[in-house]
Amino acid sequence: MTTYNFSSGPAVLPRDVLLQVQQELTDWHGSGMSVMEMSHRGPEFTQIITEAEADLRAVLAIPANYKVLFLQGGAHFQFGMIPLNLTQPGDTVDYVNTGSWSKTAIKEAQRYANVNIVASSEDRNFSYVPDEAGWQRSANAKYLHYCSNETIGGVEFPFIPQSDVPLICDMSSNILSQPLDVSRYGLIYAGAQKNIGPSGMTIAIIREDLIGHARAEVPTMLNYKTHADASSLYNTPPSFAIYVAGLVFKWLQKNGGLDAMARHNATKAALVYDAIDGSGGFYRAPVSGACRSRMNVPFWLKDAALDAEFLQGAEAAGLVQLKGHRSVGGMRASIYNAMPLEGVQALVAYMADFARRHG
Incomplete structure (x- = not known):
């Protein structure tokens, strides 16, 4: 029986990549060393x-005036690094609040700057993206920050915000899922463990003019300039994660790039949402319309008393990691790039069968 992993992260990796890692694990390209053993110098x-780096630049068409940094610490580290590098004490920054990760980023930024919430969807339990026309922007903001896809709530921005100040985006759970105009941004950052590779690494793509303005007291390791000047090799980097990520970038190119991924992901997401919407109320999705995530699909059963049985039956069918985040409950199917169409088809078939037996 094939097992399909719907974990939100660390998440499923392309099988071809895992097989190549397995093949090269003890001897990378005849070097006699595993990547985990070799010097990063x-x-x-x-x-x-x-x-x-070259493959990522090719996949995302990253302009030459952007640095690509392979960092540690996860997206959480970036929540503090961003204001420490892009503001001075007393500065104001703009944030959009669309869910759990936005709230966490806001809380950290408030330690270092005056945070203006330009818009929030908390009034409807983070089930939508606020209309950009109503955003209350600051006249003197140093940057505008948003999270393009809220992994927990399943809300995804259907647009790139307009901004006269550097646009900063936490793209951890939908980077590489579709074509992207990097030039619209000042800084993009993403934890690796969803669409890039193993956990333990964060990629930052930062416009060069935003580097070199950190506060004087910022620790060396929290200064973007430190890592940009050293080509991500100031300290021992997350070498194995970089290696696997590089294989994923090659896999993306081999499989048609981001245009192909966009079609693949749209097909998968439509299957799951059609199954939910066509269930006659047996399943319910909290997010509606154009803001539904293509990567993370949370849903509830009409009777929460059936949750345990649903999960038990799913696991028996080879459909694992479907339990929703502890803060919201229910179910969540994460269907990142590496989730094959067959996995989503198997999930939808199981959902239909379960609803027939318990509806």
């Missing part, structure tokens, strides 16, 4: 990180 790893 040696020629072997230099090749790995150089190719990974």
Whole structure:
């Protein structure tokens, strides 16, 4: 029986990539070393990180005036690094609040700057993206921050916000899922463990003019300039995660790039949402309309007393990690790039069968 992993992160990786990792695990390209053993200063790893950056630049069409940084600490680290690098004490920054990760970023930014909430969807339990026409922007904001896809709530921005100040985006759970105009942004950051590779790494794509303005007291390791000047090799980097990410970037190119991923993800998401909407109320999705995430699909059963049985039956059918986040309950199917269409088809078939037996 095939197992399909719907975890929100660390998430499913392309099978072809995992098989290549397995093949190269003890001896990378005849070097006699595993990637986990080799020096990050040696020629072997230099090749790995150089190719990974070049392939990511090709996949995302990253302009030449942007630095690509392979960092540690997860997106949580970026919540503090951003205001520490882009503001001075007393500065104002604008944030859009559309869910759990937006709230966490806001809370951290409030330690270092005056945070103006330009818009919030908390009034309807974070089930939508506020209309941009109503956003209350600051006249003197240093940047505008938003989270393009809320992993927990299943809300995804259907547009890129307009901004006269640097636009900053937490793109952890939908980066590489569709074509993207990087030039619209000042900084994009993403934890690797959803659409990029293993956990333990964060990628930051930052416009060069935003580097070099950190506060004087910022620790060396929290300064973007430190990592930009050292080509992400100031300290020992997350080398194995960089290696796997590089294989994922090659896999993306081999499989048609981001245009193909966009079609693949739209097809999968439509299958799940059609199953929910066509269930006669047996299943319910909290997000409606154009703001529904293509990556994370939360849903509830009409009777929460059936949750445990639904999960038990799903696991028996090879459909794992479907339990919703503890803060919201219910179910959540995360269907990132590497989730094959067959996995979503198996989920939809199980959902229909369960509803027939319990409806």
